[in-house]
Amino acid sequence: MKVFKGDFEDDAEQQLDTTIAGMADNKMQYPLRYGYSLVGRVVACGEEVEGSAALLGQLMFAFAPHASMAAVDASSVMPVPEGISAEDACFLPAVETALSLVQDARVVLGEKVAVFGQGLIGLLVTAILGMAHAGPGGGKVIAVDLLDDRRQAALRLGASEAITPDQVAQAGPFDTCIEVSGSSRALQSALDNTGYGGSIIIGSWYGSTPAPLKLGLSFHRSHLNLKASQVSHIPAALSARWTKERRFQAAWELVQQIRPAENVATRTIAPGEIQEAFQALETGQHVAIIIKY
Secondary structure, three states: OHHHHOOOOOOHHHHOOOOOHHHHOOOOOOOOOOOOOEEEEOOOOOOOOOOHHHHOOOEEEEOOOOOOOOOOOHHHEEEOOOOOOHHHHOOHHHHHHHHHHHHHHOOOOOOEEEEEOOOHHHHHHHHHHHHHHEOOOOEEEEEEOOOHHHHHHHHHOOOOEEEOHHHHHHHOOEEEEEEOOOOHHHHHHHHHHEEEEEEEEEOOOOOOOOOOOOOOHHHHOOOOEEEEOOOOOOOHHHOOOOOHHHHHHHHHHHHHHHOHHHHOOEEEEOHHHHHHHHHHHHOOOOOEEEEOO
């Protein structure tokens, strides 16, 4: 969306993870074919691919650009586990991102967590936290969003409460806040409403928009821990035990449990509707769009 809105930093192209095929050969200017979540069936295999005959017809996931067909290295695709639809499989990167944020948060059982922003990533973070921490004996997962339909979706996905931004002060203080709204105002609210020594996990990418913050005496004395979180690598604290492969396996299991295509406001479109779809995403009409070729 930052590319669509012209909010992409001038030097960001040089900092992207070009190990992902969808990022390696594109200028980040709209329109573009950039993408990293392609799901489809194998229609042809190179003779040198081991077990190529058995792969034909299998449903696969690839970090590849938007296209009706793609030629990818056999080592870079993942079979979609049995019981997961093609539509749900499209959400693997988003679910892995949400899982990475939750792992960075390292929430202790019984704590109160606020998730700022209930777009796609925020809803998935809420769902994962709800599975692990909400309920009797657990803590509270508080979803924060301006839009009522997103707050209702958060409740369906496991949030203990879903509130508007102006209700945050009354609901706090929080042990941990996860900021995925993309708004510096939400980050300021997290700073103001996280308890002494608490943690704020920043998953938002604010782009080229300035993010002014008030960091006065209260912040100076707060001993807050601020952590930028991004999914490309395993966090250092987990890297001795976790690998990308292990996290992908966990993400697939979460995809199967959450079923995002059914439980998140998703629209499926044809390629000719892409411009309209981006406009709908920008105005908040939909949380996610699936392009079906």
